[in-house]
């Protein structure tokens with residue numbers, strides 16, 4: 235997977251899977267635009283990534299249409315074009331059905347689902363020109379339901395089918411795929427352990443036990459699959475939802 239000379243925008247790249255994905259593309263030769271909600275979070279990530287002039291700051295709140303458009307515009311201007319868009323920014327608010335109010339719905343859908351759509355829409359002219367690719371972050375929660383995850387599951391199920399719809403409409407110019415991680419060792423998962431259970435250590439053991447492969451993923455393992463789907467090696471793949479979940483979605 236060689237990305238030398240390629241230009242990549244990753245939303246929500248200030249930490250976790252997005253940060254690992256920025257590293258992955260950087261190591262493989264790409265120029266990378268780093269998005270995060272604030273200028274400060276982007277600046278910190280860029281310092282840590284240490285990629286010199288191959289890194290471009292593209293801050294913007296992906297939960298608003300203006301934020302999506304501004305981040306994509308800044309990225310394309312700084313990079314000089316766009317070959318790959320990774321729609322990674324996302325939030326997960328665990329909540330029972332009774333406690334899932336309109337604020338939780340709006341915030342989750344604005345970032346996870348509408349943000350994915352509006353970043354893709356803003357990037358279309360540049361991606362058409364390059365014959366580029368989009369990779370979206372869905373989740374196993376987009377393929378199956380979970381307790382206290384109704385809103386998140388709905389948003390990620392939306393991302394899975396949005397991926398298919400975009401793939402249909404944008405073929406043959408632009409390929410669009412998504413990855414469906416199971417548990418991944420990031421801040422999001424660590425917050426889940428604390429939010430979901432009285433005993434976070436027990437919640438962690440359960441997450442490890444849930445996967446047939448008996449561990450959670452590293453962010454780097456998700457990053458590598460994202461890079462693969464964006465790469466020339468995946469040139470005949472579009473519209474797929476790829477589970478990277480240690481077997482969770484295979485059955486029970």
Ligand SMILES: NC(=O)c1ccc[n+]([C@@H]2O[C@H](COP(=O)([O-])OP(=O)(O)OC[C@H]3O[C@@H](n4cnc5c(N)ncnc54)[C@H](O)[C@@H]3O)[C@@H](O)[C@H]2O)c1
Pocket residue numbers: 245246247248249250251252269270271275294295296297322323324325326345371372373374414415416417418419420421422423
């Ligand atoms: N960690 C997991 O177990 C897991 C599993 C399946 C899917 N995912 C998905 O992978 C993606 C990355 O998750 P993560 O685990 O790295 O989470 P994380 O919380 O560690 O990082 C999320 C990133 O998104 C950014 N972000 C959030 N809201 C934003 C906004 N409005 N504008 C710009 N940036 C914003 C955050 O600043 C951060 O950089 C998400 O879409 C998440 O739903 C995570």
